[in-house]
Amino acid sequence: MNTEELTALAVDKLVDARGTACPGPLLEAKKAIGTISSGQIMEVLSADEGTKRDIPKWANKKGHDYLGTVEESGYFKIYLKKG
Amino acid sequence: MAEELNNDNRILSELFRTFFAKHWPVWIGGIILGMLNILLFMIKSPWGGSGGYNNWGENVYQAAGFLGLENVTPTNTSLYGMLNILIILGAFAGALFSKEFALRIPPVGELIKGFIGGGLMAIGATMGIGCTIGGFFSGIPALSGGAIFLTIGLFLGTLVALKYLFWEMENFPGFSTGKSRTLLAASEKTGGWQIWLGWIVIIVVFVMAYNYFGNGNAVMSWFVIIGLLMGLICQRSRFCIVASFRDPFMTGKSSSTVGVITGLLIGLIGFTIIKLFGVGAGDTALRAREMTWVFPHFWLRAPIGGFIFGLGMTIAGGCAVGALWRFGEGQVKLWAAVLGFLLISPISKKFIVPEFVDLLPHSLRYKNFMPDYIGYTWSVVIVLAILFIWYLFVKWNERTGKFSTY
Numbered sequence: 001m002n003t004e005e006l007t008a009l010a011v012d013k014l015v016d017a018r019g020t021a022c023p024g025p026l027l028e029a030k031k032a033i034g035t036i037s038s039g040q041i042m043e044v045l046s047a048d049e050g051t052k053r054d055i056p057k058w059a060n061k062k063g064h065d066y067l068g069t070v071e072e073s074g075y076f077k078i079y080l081k082k083g
Numbered sequence: 084m085a086e087e088l089n090n091d092n093r094i095l096s097e098l099f100r101t102f103f104a105k106h107w108p109v110w111i112g113g114i115i116l117g118m119l120n121i122l123l124f125m126i127k128s129p130w131g132g133s134g135g136y137n138n139w140g141e142n143v144y145q146a147a148g149f150l151g152l153e154n155v156t157p158t159n160t161s162l163y164g165m166l167n168i169l170i171i172l173g174a175f176a177g178a179l180f181s182k183e184f185a186l187r188i189p190p191v192g193e194l195i196k197g198f199i200g201g202g203l204m205a206i207g208a209t210m211g212i213g214c215t216i217g218g219f220f221s222g223i224p225a226l227s228g229g230a231i232f233l234t235i236g237l238f239l240g241t242l243v244a245l246k247y248l249f250w251e252m253e254n255f256p257g258f259s260t261g262k263s264r265t266l267l268a269a270s271e272k273t274g275g276w277q278i279w280l281g282w283i284v285i286i287v288v289f290v291m292a293y294n295y296f297g298n299g300n301a302v303m304s305w306f307v308i309i310g311l312l313m314g315l316i317c318q319r320s321r322f323c324i325v326a327s328f329r330d331p332f333m334t335g336k337s338s339s340t341v342g343v344i345t346g347l348l349i350g351l352i353g354f355t356i357i358k359l360f361g362v363g364a365g366d367t368a369l370r371a372r373e374m375t376w377v378f379p380h381f382w383l384r385a386p387i388g389g390f391i392f393g394l395g396m397t398i399a400g401g402c403a404v405g406a407l408w409r410f411g412e413g414q415v416k417l418w419a420a421v422l423g424f425l426l427i428s429p430i431s432k433k434f435i436v437p438e439f440v441d442l443l444p445h446s447l448r449y450k451n452f453m454p455d456y457i458g459y460t461w462s463v464v465i466v467l468a469i470l471f472i473w474y475l476f477v478k479w480n481e482r483t484g485k486f487s488t489y
Contacts, residue, residue: 019190019263021400021409021416022326023333027252047187047265049412050321053106058334061484074185074268 001068006079009067012040018047018075025051026058029080033064038082041067047075055080102319103181109342112320117349119309119316120221124354125363127162127302129225129376130313131217132403133208133424135167137432140205140425150433162303166310167407172284173314174411179281181319185268188415190261197416200399201406201423204392208403209431210439211236211388212378215324215402218389220343221376224350226358226462228451229381231469236386240393241328248397249488267413285311317408322346324402328393335487337477344470351470355463358454374452381451384443399423 015032017025025046033042044055055078056066063083070077120130141155142164158164178184189197208214211233213222219237222230251258269277288311295304316322326339356362361369380388396402399420401409406424409417440448453462480486 018187018265019261020193020259021187021189021414022323023248023329023400024193024259026334027248031252031256047185047263048414049106049183050323050326053321054334054336057336061335071271073270073273074187074265 001079003068003070006068006070006077009041009043009079011043011079012036013042014045015042016045017051018045020048022048022050023054024048026054029055029058029078033062033080033082036082040082042080042082044078044080045075046078051078052076099180103177107316107320109320109322109338110345112316112322113342113345113347114349115316116220116313116322117224117346118353119313120224120346120350121353121357123306123309124221124357124375126305127363129217129221129350129354130166131163131213131221131376132167132407133205133214133217133428135161135163135165136205136403136421136424137209137428138164139167140427140429143425144429150429152429160300160303162306165303166306166313169288169307169310170314170317170404170407171411172288173311173316174318174408175314176281176284176288176311176411177315177318177408178412179277179284182269182274182277183318184277184413186264186266186413186415188264188266190259190263192258192261193416194419196259196398197400197419198423200395200397201420201425202427203395204399204403204406204420205395205424205427206431206435207240207388207390207392207395209388209428209436210391211385212380213385213388214392215396216404217376218378218380218385220324220346221350221354222378223347223466224354225376226355226453226459226466227377227381228453228456229378229385232382233380233385233389236389236391237393237396238328238389239386240390240395241325241397242332242393243390244394244397245329245332247394313404314408314411317404318412322408323405325396325400325405329397331477331480332486333488335481335484337481340477341474344474347470348467351463351466355459359459373454374450377450377452379448379450381449383447384440 013032013036015028017028025048029044059066059080065081067079067081123130138158138161141152142158144150145152145155218230218233292304292307323339324343327343330336330339358373361372364372401417406417406420410421
């Protein structure tokens with residue numbers, strides 16, 4: 001998905017983890033994904049560079065779809081679809 | 084002519100992008116850090132982290148007139164005090180070149196955790212004699228028996244702190260959340276100043292190295308340059324020793340562990356050669372060269388310190404070096420960790436450690452250089468076997484997820 005498609009997604013759950021450092025954003029993503037149902041979209045905001053790598057890997061392993069990442073100034077928006 | 088220039092420019096910008104457009108694989112970072120560690124040992128002595136923090140702290144307390152400290156080595160003549168500063172500057176330059184620098188100010192709860200984590204690292208490093216760098220990343224290749232026990236302590240500390248982080252998130256989700264701010268961040272189109280500032284940092288560091296060299300301190304001038312490279316490489320490869328211990332038990336991801344194992348392997352080869360042949364021994368006795376970075380913490384003093392250090396680094400989200408390079412890329416939580424580390428270290432050294440050491444009989448805190456007992460060959464074989472088993476474990480666990488709670 002490209003940036004336009006990603007930002008146009010209807011997000012079911014927004015997790016703002018910009019305040020926490022590694023591994024905080026991943027912990028928060030893991031906790032939040034338990035609150036949505038299969039097929040719903042989650043957006044994780046993170047200011048930690050390491051998260052760009054970690055969350056997609058974790059999502060793949062857990063069978064969620066990693067849809068893409070949008071870079072904003074100073075943070076990222078990572079989009080996932082629960083599997 | 085103009086076209087040639089244009090081509091040259093494109094080649095240069097491609098080269099620049101190779102290094103700074105994307106993160107590097109951690110194992111590349113591991114290889115280079117292992118080699119730079121060998122260079123430090125050839126010039127003087129291997130990489131260490133906690134000593135530099137302690138030097139900063141002692142200078143702060145001396146200036147403030149606390150603790151009655153006198154004749155503290157000024158940081159500008161302390162090899163390891165300077166090395167730590169240069170790691171911060173190197174990471175700062177790396178983050179600027181890739182436009183990843185930003186002041187990331189977390190909520191107060193995270194800052195408190197950073198400070199406490201840093202303080203625990205200071206207590207652990209002074210009690211166990213060594214941190215994740217001097218005690219582990221250099222200690223294992225130095226064939227120090229105590230380093231293996233320190234590593235066990237680091238592992239246990241990491242696991243307990245990880246349990247705590249899960250528990251905190253379930254029971255006190257409010258503690259680490261709240262208002263956070265990001266300042267000075269760049270984006271694809273803006274923030275060109277970051278690249279310029281990066282070049283200024285590099286120039287300043289080279290002038291610094293040149294001055295040390297001119298003043299007859301060649302060792303320091305090389306520590307300055309190697310420190311800069313170490314910080315830059317850590318930042319680009321996100322070389323994280325906390326992650327290498329933690330990730331297999333969290334996400335199951337093995338890349339950080341493999342990176343650290345690679346660095347240990349390279350270090351092992353170089354350190355063994357230096358010790359066996361007495362490379363760089365100069366006027367010191369060969370025996371002193373062999374015993375470099377073999378600390379009197381075998382076998383119980385090491386894991387106790389390691390355990391406390393492991394708790395601290397996991398709560399802070401960065402070990403002795405991880406805190407430095409994240410400091411350089413603008414993560415304010417790790418500023419708190421660095422502050423906690425440098426402020427607590429001299430206090431721990433003066434008041435906590437002597438009490439603690441008196442409790443331990445000498446048989447639980449002596450220098451164990453493995454080749455003294457089993458020879459060089461078997462020492463190297465044992466370390467290789469440990470690294471290989473660790474590698475197999477994290478790879479197997481990555482596939483099966485047997486030990487990852489996530």
